[in-house]
Amino acid sequence: MTEPKKLFVKTYGCQMNVYDSERMAEALSGQGYEQVGSAEEADMILLNTCHIREKASEKIYSELGRLKPLRDDNPNVKIGVAGCVAQAEGEEIMRRQPIVDLVVGPQTYHRLPAMMRAVEAGEKALDTDFPEEDKFLHLPKDRRAKRGPCAFLTVQEGCDKFCAFCVVPYTRGAEVSRPVARILGEARDLVERGVREITLLGQNVNAYHGQDEDGREWGLARLIRELAKIEDLARIRFTTSHPNDMEDDLIAAFGDCDKLMPYLHLPVQSGSDRILKAMNRKHTAQDYLDLIARIRDARPDLLLSGDFIVGFPGETDEDFAQTMDLVRKVNYGQAYSFKYSARPGTPAAERADVAPEIADSRLQELQALLTEQQRAAQDGMVGRELPVLFEKHGRQEGQLIGKSGYLHSVHAVAPAELIGQVAMVRIIKSATNSLTGALV
Numbered sequence: 001m002t003e004p005k006k007l008f009v010k011t012y013g014c015q016m017n018v019y020d021s022e023r024m025a026e027a028l029s030g031q032g033y034e035q036v037g038s039a040e041e042a043d044m045i046l047l048n049t050c051h052i053r054e055k056a057s058e059k060i061y062s063e064l065g066r067l068k069p070l071r072d073d074n075p076n077v078k079i080g081v082a083g084c085v086a087q088a089e090g091e092e093i094m095r096r097q098p099i100v101d102l103v104v105g106p107q108t109y110h111r112l113p114a115m116m117r118a119v120e121a122g123e124k125a126l127d128t129d130f131p132e133e134d135k136f137l138h139l140p141k142d143r144r145a146k147r148g149p150c151a152f153l154t155v156q157e158g159c160d161k162f163c164a165f166c167v168v169p170y171t172r173g174a175e176v177s178r179p180v181a182r183i184l185g186e187a188r189d190l191v192e193r194g195v196r197e198i199t200l201l202g203q204n205v206n207a208y209h210g211q212d213e214d215g216r217e218w219g220l221a222r223l224i225r226e227l228a229k230i231e232d233l234a235r236i237r238f239t240t241s242h243p244n245d246m247e248d249d250l251i252a253a254f255g256d257c258d259k260l261m262p263y264l265h266l267p268v269q270s271g272s273d274r275i276l277k278a279m280n281r282k283h284t285a286q287d288y289l290d291l292i293a294r295i296r297d298a299r300p301d302l303l304l305s306g307d308f309i310v311g312f313p314g315e316t317d318e319d320f321a322q323t324m325d326l327v328r329k330v331n332y333g334q335a336y337s338f339k340y341s342a343r344p345g346t347p348a349a350e351r352a353d354v355a356p357e358i359a360d361s362r363l364q365e366l367q368a369l370l371t372e373q374q375r376a377a378q379d380g381m382v383g384r385e386l387p388v389l390f391e392k393h394g395r396q397e398g399q400l401i402g403k404s405g406y407l408h409s410v411h412a413v414a415p416a417e418l419i420g421q422v423a424m425v426r427i428i429k430s431a432t433n434s435l436t437g438a439l440v
């Protein structure tokens with residue numbers, strides 16, 4: 001028997017990259033690669049990269065710089081760059097860092113096994129096409145592998161919205177929905193392998209419009225209701241959504257589909273209509289507030305999450321004050337906020353930036369408010385009895401860690417058999433990043 005070759009995958013960026021990394025590792029296991037936990041042990045190092053902000057992109061070049069001595073010591077080690085930086089920069093990566101043997105964009109992972117053979121033969125390989133076929137279709141799966149209780153499942157990819165700041169339409173391409181049958185098949189397979197919670201992924205997941213076998217189009221709500229029929233699947237989530245695609249049946253599902261968790265990530269980016277228009281968001285702040293009110297009507301205990309950009313070109317103090325105002329009105333349970341980062345090739349990159357000190361101080365102010373809201377939402381769980389899906393052992397003896405429906409981490413003393421099961425927990429304490437409770 002030949003020694004297994006060793007693969008190290010490092011993932012940056014969003015959950016879709018996490019999903020893609022898992023699929024690539026599965027596909028390469030068919031080629032005799034087994035995953036290892038560090039670059040030092042590996043024969044093949046694959047960086048699955050993110051291009052969303054400048055910092056994220058630059059990280060890749062510093063990582064490649066760190067890998068250079070390793071490669072100099074052992075020229076047999078192969079190095080690949082996958083994901084969104086690969087898509088955006090292509091050949092330029094090999095030019096800037098000659099240790100790179102392989103560059104593969106996020107739409108061509110099904111060609112990875114063939115590319116790896118070329119790389120093993122000492123060639124360089126590059127593929128950043130946007131082919132028609134489903135990139136997951138030809139990736140062989142290791143169906144025996146047991147899974148943890150929570151999994152991601154990509155149902156939709158790419159984006160046609162063209163927000164003025166965003167690289168996604170360029171790196172991930174046009175919006176494509178995977179067919180219904182393939183998603184249901186993959187979900188059943190995951191559940192058979194031990195998965196109890198599935199998070200449906202897409203850059204614009206609520207725009208899902210996949211076809212069934214009769215060629216009819218299904219929206220996300222119908223897909224969720226069908227997935228909910230899988231008996232041993234306990235929980236469904238989806239991320240990330242655009243306000244303009246939040247259709248009535250999806251809002252209704254929050255009220256009538258027990259398996260759909262009461263948590264929604266619905267980015268608004270800014271509270272100023274002027275900035276929303278400049279961002280090409282195609283909705284106003286009031287549209288967003290009205291939408292939130294309708295979703296909360298369907299599910300009053302819903303916990304909301306969002307994304308914000310401060311310092312978008314042209315943002316004034318008044319615009320920023322309107323963002324703060326919107327945040328106070330919505331009251332988020334969780335949110336991410338970023339300083340605007342000009343991305344080459346996007347429309348906003350041509351516009352004059354806000355002074356960095358101003359953007360910094362706005363970011364601090366916004367983050368302080370969001371942290372306060374997040375803290376209050378988490379502290380508000382104390383005293384409640386919540387269903388918790390246990391995922392793994394905690395650091396302390398006898399303790400398990402799981403998640404509530406609201407996506408808070410919960411620690412509780414519980415028997416190991418409860419891993420992979422939902423049990424009721426009375427919440428006793430709220431710490432910085434987690435809750436502690438006792439089994440009911």
Ligand code: 5AD
Nearest residue numbers: 165166267307308309338339340341
């Ligand atoms: N600068 C700063 N933040 C950005 N995001 C996307 N593009 C940029 C950019 N150019 C943020 C948005 C988006 C999240 C994934 O990243 O808030 O919702």
Ligand code: SF4
Nearest residue numbers: 013014050051052084
């Ligand atoms: Fe980053 Fe966007 Fe690519 Fe995800 S899709 S890895 S967030 S650039």
